[in-house]
Amino acid sequence: MRLNADRLTALAVLAPSVILLAIFVYGFIGQTFYIATTNWQGLGAVEIRSVGLQNFEALFAGSGLPFFRFREALVNTVVFTVLFIAACLSLGLFLAILLDQRIRAETLFRTIFLFPMALSFVVTGTVWRWLFSPRSGLNTLPTVFGGAALPPDQWAWFTDRRQLVTFTWADASRTVVILIIVGLLVFAVTAALRRRPVQALIVGMIGLSLIGWFFLGGAFEALGTVVRPLHGVNLAMVSIVIAATWQMSGYTMAMYLAALRGIPEELREAARVDGCNELQVYRHVVLPLLQPITLSAMIILGHISLKIFDLIYVMAGGDNLRVDVPGIHMYLTAFRGNNFALGAAIAVIMLILVAFVIVPYLINAFRTEVRR
Amino acid sequence: MSALALPQRRQAALRRRTFTRAAIYATLIFWALIYLIPIYLVLVTSLKPRAEVSLDQVWTLPRQVSTDAFIAAVERLSPNFLNSVALTGPATILSAVLGSLNGYVLSKWRFRGANIVFPLMLFGMFIPYQSVLIPLFQLLSQLRLTGTLWGLILTHVVYGLPITTLIFRNYYAEIPDELVEAAQIDGANFFNLYAKVIFPLSLPGFVVVIIWQFTQIWNEYLFAVTLTDPASQPITVALSQLAGGQAIDFSLQMAGSFLAALPTLLVYILLGRYFIRGLLAGSVKG
Numbered sequence: 001m002r003l004n005a006d007r008l009t010a011l012a013v014l015a016p017s018v019i020l021l022a023i024f025v026y027g028f029i030g031q032t033f034y035i036a037t038t039n040w041q042g043l044g045a046v047e048i049r050s051v052g053l054q055n056f057e058a059l060f061a062g063s064g065l066p067f068f069r070f071r072e073a074l075v076n077t078v079v080f081t082v083l084f085i086a087a088c089l090s091l092g093l094f095l096a097i098l099l100d101q102r103i104r105a106e107t108l109f110r111t112i113f114l115f116p117m118a119l120s121f122v123v124t125g126t127v128w129r130w131l132f133s134p135r136s137g138l139n140t141l142p143t144v145f146g147g148a149a150l151p152p153d154q155w156a157w158f159t160d161r162r163q164l165v166t167f168t169w170a171d172a173s174r175t176v177v178i179l180i181i182v183g184l185l186v187f188a189v190t191a192a193l194r195r196r197p198v199q200a201l202i203v204g205m206i207g208l209s210l211i212g213w214f215f216l217g218g219a220f221e222a223l224g225t226v227v228r229p230l231h232g233v234n235l236a237m238v239s240i241v242i243a244a245t246w247q248m249s250g251y252t253m254a255m256y257l258a259a260l261r262g263i264p265e266e267l268r269e270a271a272r273v274d275g276c277n278e279l280q281v282y283r284h285v286v287l288p289l290l291q292p293i294t295l296s297a298m299i300i301l302g303h304i305s306l307k308i309f310d311l312i313y314v315m316a317g318g319d320n321l322r323v324d325v326p327g328i329h330m331y332l333t334a335f336r337g338n339n340f341a342l343g344a345a346i347a348v349i350m351l352i353l354v355a356f357v358i359v360p361y362l363i364n365a366f367r368t369e370v371r372r
Numbered sequence: 373m374s375a376l377a378l379p380q381r382r383q384a385a386l387r388r389r390t391f392t393r394a395a396i397y398a399t400l401i402f403w404a405l406i407y408l409i410p411i412y413l414v415l416v417t418s419l420k421p422r423a424e425v426s427l428d429q430v431w432t433l434p435r436q437v438s439t440d441a442f443i444a445a446v447e448r449l450s451p452n453f454l455n456s457v458a459l460t461g462p463a464t465i466l467s468a469v470l471g472s473l474n475g476y477v478l479s480k481w482r483f484r485g486a487n488i489v490f491p492l493m494l495f496g497m498f499i500p501y502q503s504v505l506i507p508l509f510q511l512l513s514q515l516r517l518t519g520t521l522w523g524l525i526l527t528h529v530v531y532g533l534p535i536t537t538l539i540f541r542n543y544y545a546e547i548p549d550e551l552v553e554a555a556q557i558d559g560a561n562f563f564n565l566y567a568k569v570i571f572p573l574s575l576p577g578f579v580v581v582i583i584w585q586f587t588q589i590w591n592e593y594l595f596a597v598t599l600t601d602p603a604s605q606p607i608t609v610a611l612s613q614l615a616g617g618q619a620i621d622f623s624l625q626m627a628g629s630f631l632a633a634l635p636t637l638l639v640y641i642l643l644g645r646y647f648i649r650g651l652l653a654g655s656v657k658g
Contacts, residue, residue, distance in 0.1 A: 009562040010481035013473050017533050018489060024530045025496040028504035028511075035506055098400050101393075111644060112404045117651065118640035120591030122608040123629045127410045130417075130622060136427040137413075144431045246407065254648050307500040310593035314612045327594075330502045335598055340506050351503035358498040362491045 029351065035344035042338025055345035060173070066333065068229065070346060071169050073324040075231045077353075080241060080325065081305040087245040088301055089294060092252025097282070099253070100260045110257070114250035121247070125314030128243035132157035132315075157239040158316045158323055163232030172231060181210050236322040240312055247311075248304070252297050259293040260286065299361045306353050326350050418442060418627035425622050441623035445631050448624070451603075452610035453631065456590055459521050459606055463528040464585040470529070471536020471581055476570050478537065479544040480552050481562075490541070497534035501594055509598060519601035527599065528589045535588075536581050539653045543577040544570065576646070583643055584650035587636045607632045 036055055040048045059070045095113055099106055116124065131137040134152035143149050184207035192200035263286060271285045309327030316323045318332050326346050334343025417425060421438035478490055508527065509518065517523030547570065555569050593608045600609065611632045614625050640647050 006562040007481060007483065010477045011483065013562075014477045017470055017474050017537070018493065020530045021493050021496050021533060024504065024508070024527075025499065026492075028507040029499070031507035031510075032503050095400075095403060098396055101396055103396070103400065109400055109404055111641070112407050114644070114648070115637065115640060116407070116410075118587060118636045118647065119633050120593065120608050120636070122591070122593050122612050123633045124410075126611060126614075126625055126629045127414055130430075130625070131410060131413060133427075136430050140428050140430060143428070149428065246410070251651060254651060258652060303498050307502075309502070310608075310612075314593075327500065327502055331505075331594070331598070334506055335509075343502075344506055347500065347502040347505065350500040354498060354500050358495065362494060362498075366487060366491050 032344045032347050032351075035340055036348045038341050040341045040344075042340055051341075055342055056349075059342075059345055059349070066329075066339075066342065069321060069324060070326065070329055072231055072321055073326045073329045074349075075172065076234060076237055076323060077306060077308075077325050079233050079237050080244075080308065081302060083237070083241045084244050084248075084305045085298055085301045087241055088249045088252045089297060091245060091249040092297070093256050093290070095249070095253045096256035096260055099257055110254075113253050116247040117250050119247065121311040122314050124243055124247050125311045128239070128246070129158075129315045132239045132243075134159060156236075158236045158320065160234070160236040160239075161322065162235045163230070164235060166230040166232035169231060177210070177214055181207055181214075184210070234322040236316075236320070240315065240323055243315060244305070244308070244311060248301065252301070255293050255297050256290060259290055263289055296361075299357055302357045303354050306350065306357065414626045414630055417623050418445075418630055420623055422621065422623055430622075441621075441627040442631075444624050445627035448614070449607060449610055449628055449631055452605050452607040455521060455600075455604055456606040456608075459524055459528070460586055460589045463525045463532065463589050464582055466525075467529045467532035467536050467585055468578060468581045470533060472540045472571075472574060472578070473566070474533065474537040475540025475542075475544050475577075476566055478541045479547075480549070480565075480570070490537075494534045494538060496531060497538075501531070505594070505598060508595075512599060518599055519604060521600070521604050524595060524599050524604070524606075527595050528585075528592070531595075532585050532588070535653075536585065539581050539584070539650065540574075540577055542653065543574070543580075547573055579643065579646045580650045580653065583639055583646050584653075586639060587647070587650075590636050 037050055037052060038048050039046070039051050058064070058067050061067075099109060103109065133139075134156050138157075139150040139152060139155050184203050188200045188204035188207060191197075191203060267285055267289075268281050271281045276284060307327055308325055309331065312323055312325055313328050313331075318328055318336075326349065330343050330346040330350065333339050333346060337343075413430065416433060417430065418441050419437050419439070420434040421436060421440055424435060424438075478486060512518045512523040512527075515523070517526065551569055552565060555565050560568060590606075591608065592606075593612070596606045596609050597612070600606065611625075611628050614621075614628050
């Protein structure tokens with residue numbers, strides 16, 4: 001009897017949080033989806049009506065600056081995400097391995113590598129904006145050692161206009177579609193080989209229907225309507241990656257270091273007895289054991305990079321298309337341009353991108369927990 | 373012959389080892405210096421008198437140490453600094469207390485469906501906040517809370533719940549269930565149990581959560597810039613506007629950055645161990 005009353009109390013204590021999150025997360029997301037299907041343009045007296053998926057169509061295939069800008073931002077985000085994750089993982093692992101060598105003053109080094117994590121992206125942006133200003137900052141660092149300053153037109157950092165690889169939106173979207181279809185089919189075949197017929201069937205059917213839709217249904221041609229202007233891998237993005245890596249690589253270092261400390265010394269000792277030298281110990285024993293950490297770090301960093309907003313907004317301002325990202329574009333469209341419908345559509349796409357990374361991660365984390 | 377060769381070989385090995393050690397330390401020091409470059413620039417620039425800051429002489433030490441920039445930054449930013457304090461304090465405490473209660477329920481009073489409710493709650497800490505920003509702004513304006521700190525406090529409490537709940541839930545999972553059962557046999561009800569058994573053991577958990585929330589809320593920008601007006605702007609927003617001024621005053625900007633970074637930096641340096649624990653707790657793992 002007593003226990004039942006307590007159980008009810010427990011639920012009542014949890015309830016407010018659950019209700020608040022239900023409204024502020026799921027309710028608001030639903031509302032954003034709804035706004036994205038309207039023509040709501042802020043203060044105007046125009047009657048708000050439903051326009052279906054027109055906003056999304058415009059973002060992906062429309063001509064006009066806001067739509068081009070969205071696609072440019074999407075390309076930039078992909079470039080940023082890949083470079084940022086690669087930089088943080090390699091630098092973090094490198095520093096962690098160095099720190100794992102019984103270093104004197106380890107705490108001091110750890111503190112130095114990790115302190116940028118305690119800062120705001122706004123502070124990082126303000127400071128690095130100056131470090132990367134073409135006529136000053138890092139470009140004049142060689143003068144300290146008696147060298148000549150780097151020429152600002154070649155070392156323009158985030159104001160750089162150059163693009164390394166250029167492509168049309170049609171090329172990009174076709175390539176992505178083909179990659180997705182190939183990925184799905186490969187997954188289906190592997191599942192079939194591992195005797196998971198249900199998985200294989202479902203994923204295979206999705207892949208085949210995508211082929212049908214795009215190649216037979218004509219959607220593939222529709223993707224090809226937007227040809228100009230060109231998108232590309234923007235050199236300016238590199239300076240954002242450097243600043244973001246400065247801030248976040250300590251995080252991967254801390255994760256790797258914690259994992260390295262968790263590897264029992266006997267394992268390494270056993271490998272040494274078997275004739276491995278130090279490099280081989282890392283190659284064959286330590287690195288394989290770090291793989292789950294790498295995956296977690298990729299997911300955490302990936303969802304941060306897909307949402308990134310304040311660092312770039314403060315560092316490069318809102319109007320530098322070469323480093324534009326959806327987070328900035330959404331904020332400016334909705335809260336400066338009062339185009340709430342289009343802003344909501346951009347936000348929905350951001351959410352879908354992040355969900356692709358996070359949902360499998362959460363499902364997996366809880367499935368293993370239940371098994372335990 | 374071999375009796376002579378052995379010490380020689382050992383000596384060579386020793387020399388190689390010393391060389392490796394030196395290389396490791398040199399690499400570490402090199403990278404540490406790189407990480408410290410921005411800090412050097414901030415300190416050197418903010419201590420220069422305004423006239424001494426020139427674009428091509430940024431790396432030199434100040435010929436004359438001046439606190440003008442700091443005084444100007446304090447004058448410009450102190451209202452915003454106080455706003456940040458008034459925002460971060462209540463929002464941190466509230467979300468920590470709620471997170472502790474939630475974590476207690478989810479770890480010691482497990483109910484059917486908890487394994488669905490909890491991940492759904494957690495999803496809230498990963499979403500891009502842009503995807504809730506427009507409805508949030510609408511709701512807070514209807515409640516007349518935009519442009520006030522209250523709206524921002526509410527926002528940070530709600531979106532802080534997933535991480536605080538997660539950290540406390542995992543922390544309380546370490547407290548043996550036998551302890552709870554023993555107290556129940558002694559007649560403790562839900563709240564007695566929390567007050568007598570759980571809460572007294574919670575101090576390290578609270579430290580981790582409070583540090584984490586404090587850092588997050590102090591440093592946050594998107595909600596702050598969307599939901600406040602000039603009178604209620606926290607320091608991050610004010611700092612970003614310093615950079616957008618007409619005549620760019622670098623010493624002021626750097627002094628402002630230092631001011632904005634100081635509280636979280638102090639917490640990190642004094643309580644770094646707990647900071648790292650919060651950091652690693654962010655990567656889920658039950």
